[in-house]
Amino acid sequence: MELFKYLPQTNCKKCGYPTCMGYALALLQGKVKIEDCTPLVEEAKYKEKYEKLIELMGGEDGKEKELHIDIDEDLCDGCGICVTACPVNARFCPPTLSGKAPDVPHDKHQLFEVKDGKCVLLNLEHCRRLEAEGRERECHVCEIYCPREAIKIVYV
Amino acid sequence: MKMVLNTVRMIDHDQAREYTFGDSQSLKENLGIGYINPNDFEKLGLVKSLRVQLSNNYGQVIIKQEQKENVPEGIIIMPVSIWSNQVTGVENGEIIFKNIEVEVEATRDPVPDYKDLISKIKQD
Amino acid sequence: MERIPCTGCSLLCDDILIGTDGLFVDKIYGACLKGKERFDQVSSKNRLTSPMIRKSGNLENVSWDNALEKVKEILNASSKPLLYGFSTSNCEAQAKGIQLAKKINGFIDSNSVICLGKALNIAKETGITLTTLAEIINKTDLIVLWGSNAAESIPRLLNKILFSRGKFRMTGREIKTIIIIDPVKTASFGVMQLRDLALNIHTGKDLDLIRVLKEECCKEGSFPKEGVAGIDEEELKRLFLNLMGAENGVIFIGQGLLRPLPEVNVIKELFELVNLINLKQNKGRISVGLLGGHYNMFGFDQISLSLTGKNHSLQFSNNELVNTEDTIITKIEKDDFDCSIIVGTDPISHFPYSLSKKLASKPLIVIDNRKSATSDMAEIVLPSAITGIECEGLVYRFDHVPIELKKILNPPSGVLTDEEILNQIIQKIG
Numbered sequence: 031m032e033l034f035k036y037l038p039q040t041n042c043k044k045c046g047y048p049t050c051m052g053y054a055l056a057l058l059q060g061k062v063k064i065e066d067c068t069p070l071v072e073e074a075k076y077k078e079k080y081e082k083l084i085e086l087m088g089g090e091d092g093k094e095k096e097l098h099i100d101i102d103e104d105l106c107d108g109c110g111i112c113v114t115a116c117p118v119n120a121r122f123c124p125p126t127l128s129g130k131a132p133d134v135p136h137d138k139h140q141l142f143e144v145k146d147g148k149c150v151l152l153n154l155e156h157c158r159r160l161e162a163e164g165r166e167r168e169c170h171v172c173e174i175y176c177p178r179e180a181i182k183i184v185y186v
Numbered sequence: 187m188k189m190v191l192n193t194v195r196m197i198d199h200d201q202a203r204e205y206t207f208g209d210s211q212s213l214k215e216n217l218g219i220g221y222i223n224p225n226d227f228e229k230l231g232l233v234k235s236l237r238v239q240l241s242n243n244y245g246q247v248i249i250k251q252e253q254k255e256n257v258p259e260g261i262i263i264m265p266v267s268i269w270s271n272q273v274t275g276v277e278n279g280e281i282i283f284k285n286i287e288v289e290v291e292a293t294r295d296p297v298p299d300y301k302d303l304i305s306k307i308k309q310d
Numbered sequence: 311m312e313r314i315p316c317t318g319c320s321l322l323c324d325d326i327l328i329g330t331d332g333l334f335v336d337k338i339y340g341a342c343l344k345g346k347e348r349f350d351q352v353s354s355k356n357r358l359t360s361p362m363i364r365k366s367g368n369l370e371n372v373s374w375d376n377a378l379e380k381v382k383e384i385l386n387a388s389s390k391p392l393l394y395g396f397s398t399s400n401c402e403a404q405a406k407g408i409q410l411a412k413k414i415n416g417f418i419d420s421n422s423v424i425c426l427g428k429a430l431n432i433a434k435e436t437g438i439t440l441t442t443l444a445e446i447i448n449k450t451d452l453i454v455l456w457g458s459n460a461a462e463s464i465p466r467l468l469n470k471i472l473f474s475r476g477k478f479r480m481t482g483r484e485i486k487t488i489i490i491i492d493p494v495k496t497a498s499f500g501v502m503q504l505r506d507l508a509l510n511i512h513t514g515k516d517l518d519l520i521r522v523l524k525e526e527c528c529k530e531g532s533f534p535k536e537g538v539a540g541i542d543e544e545e546l547k548r549l550f551l552n553l554m555g556a557e558n559g560v561i562f563i564g565q566g567l568l569r570p571l572p573e574v575n576v577i578k579e580l581f582e583l584v585n586l587i588n589l590k591q592n593k594g595r596i597s598v599g600l601l602g603g604h605y606n607m608f609g610f611d612q613i614s615l616s617l618t619g620k621n622h623s624l625q626f627s628n629n630e631l632v633n634t635e636d637t638i639i640t641k642i643e644k645d646d647f648d649c650s651i652i653v654g655t656d657p658i659s660h661f662p663y664s665l666s667k668k669l670a671s672k673p674l675i676v677i678d679n680r681k682s683a684t685s686d687m688a689e690i691v692l693p694s695a696i697t698g699i700e701c702e703g704l705v706y707r708f709d710h711v712p713i714e715l716k717k718i719l720n721p722p723s724g725v726l727t728d729e730e731i732l733n734q735i736i737q738k739i740g
Contacts, residue, residue, distance in 0.1 A: 108342035129470035130325035131340025147346030177500035256495035
C-alpha cells in the first residue's frame, strides 16, 4: 500500500503492532496516529518519510475511518471476477466455486452480485477487512483483479 | 506520418450497441474515434480539439483522436465500425482488419456523419 | 426466477437468472453487460416490428403477403443469389437457409468464413486438439490468450476459467498461470499477477514468435540472444517452460491472428507448433480454444458439415453442391451475384468500403430484429424474433458443445422467427 512505503519496515513492534504492514493498515483506518511510530519521529534517517506521511494523511490520522468499497458504474462491465474471487462469496455461495452466478435471493453473507449487467455491493459488514484476523484483514482481491479497475477500497 | 492501424473490439465502443439503443449521433461519437500513444500525439502536432485524417489506397476517413498510454508507438487503434472500414480492404480474397498501413495527419475537418457514409456507399 | 442460457456471446453462460413480467425481462442476475444488452434488445427503440418494402426511395410498412410476394419477384428474376449471415440464428434456421440456397441455386455462407471458421478449415490439414469449458474450469493450469482481448469481447470468460476453483484444482487463481500475447496492453492484462507473463509482441510479428518456438522444440537452447518481435530471451525461456510444464494448458486465439498472407498461414503454423509441443512434452497436453464472437457461429459449421461435408461457402447448382474455391468475399469482389439475402448480420457496416459498395448496388433482402446500415439500404426488410428469448432452438458454443436455448417471451405480434421466415420464402417460390 501507499502508506507502507514510507514506514521504517523494520517490524520493531514499538507501536504495538507485530508488523509495519499491520500498523499501516491501522493508520489507514484512523486507529493510530503517525506519532505512534516512535522510530519514525525520533530517528533523523526517516525525516523525509515522516514528512511525506504527514502530507499524505493530511491531518486525518487518528480519526477513526469507515471502510468503503466504491464501484465505478461506468467502468464496470459485469464480468463477475469480483463475485468469484471474493473469499466470503466462495465460502457461502457454492455456485461461485465453478464461476457460476450465485443463487437468488442472495445468502446473507454474500458480498458482491452482478445485477442488470453491473456489480453491486451487498453486505459490507461481512468483508474480510472487517471480520477476519491477521493477514486476512489485508484482503484486496476485488480491487486488484478487476480488469477495468472499477473497484476501489477507501477509508473515509 | 506513416502508422499502422489495428481495428479492435472495445466494450465501450460497440457498433451493435449503438445500432440497437442509440442513434446516428451516438454512433458517430462512439465509433469515429482512434487511440494513439502520447509520443505520436506530439509528433503529429495534435491538440485535443483537432481530428486526424487516415488515408491509404483503400480510402480515407476523418476521426476524433485521443491519447492512451497503453497503445504502443506507431500504432493507431480503432473500434471496428463503418468508419474504420473506409480504410480496410480485401487482399488475396480475405478481409484485413489488422496491421493496415495508413498515412495519418492532423486536420480541422469534421468527422463524417453516419448519413454521409451511407450515401457514399449507396450512390452509383 | 429461472436459469436460462444467455445469447450475448459465444460463451453461452447457462447460469443466468432472470425474472420476467410476461412482456419484458426486468431482472437479470449474473449476466455481464453484453448479455444484459441482449435481453434489452426485446424493447429497444430500433426494433423492427413490421415487414417493409422500398417504394420511391423510402421503406414503407406492408403486410407479410406483400413482402413475400416481392421476395418471390426478386428471386425469380435472379440467377445468382447470395445468402449470408446465419451466425445469430439457431441451427434449425441454418438448416432451412441451406435448404433455400439449394432450391434457388444460390451461394450461402456464414460469418465464420471471415472469423474463426477459417481455423477449422486449417485444422483439417494439421489436426487440432480441442477441449471443453468444463475441462478448462476444472483441470487447466495454464491459459494463453494470443491475439485475443477476452476481457472486452467475452467478459465472463476470465471469471469462469481463471478465478473458478474447479473440482480438481481447488485453490483457483493462485495456481493458474495466464500468459497474454498482444501488441496493445488491453484490459485483459488487468488480471495478471507476479507468476503471470505479459508479452507485448510487435504488431504483426506472431509468425516470428511461432517459428522461434518451433525451432526450440526441435533443438534446445536455440533462442536468439536478442529475443524476437519485441520479446526478450528471458521471457521466451519462461514462455517455453510454461508451455512444456503445463499439465492441462489452453491457447485461446482471436481476431489478432487472422490475416491474409500470400505465402504462409499463421494459424496453420500455430497448430503445427501445438502438435509439436504435445509430442514433446510428457506432463499433459495443450489444447486450442477458438474465441468467436457470435453465439452460433460454429453452429453453421456443424450443420453445414453434417449436411454437405463442407463447413462454409456452399455453391448450389441444379439442386446439387458444386465445387468452388469462392467465399462470400470473392463472390462480392468479382460482382458474381445479382441479389442477396442477409440474415441476422450487418455486412454494410462490417465489410470494407469496396465490398459494401458492391453489395449495396444489387437488391438486398434483410432478415433481422433491429435496424442497421444494411437494413437502411434494403429493398425488403423482414422482422425476426430474438433467438434465445423469443425463440428456442439448438446452438453450438465456442467449444462446439450443443446448448438448448429456451423461449421465455412471445415475439411482438407480426414478428416471425428466422426459421419460419425462411420456410415461408421456400413455400412461396414453390
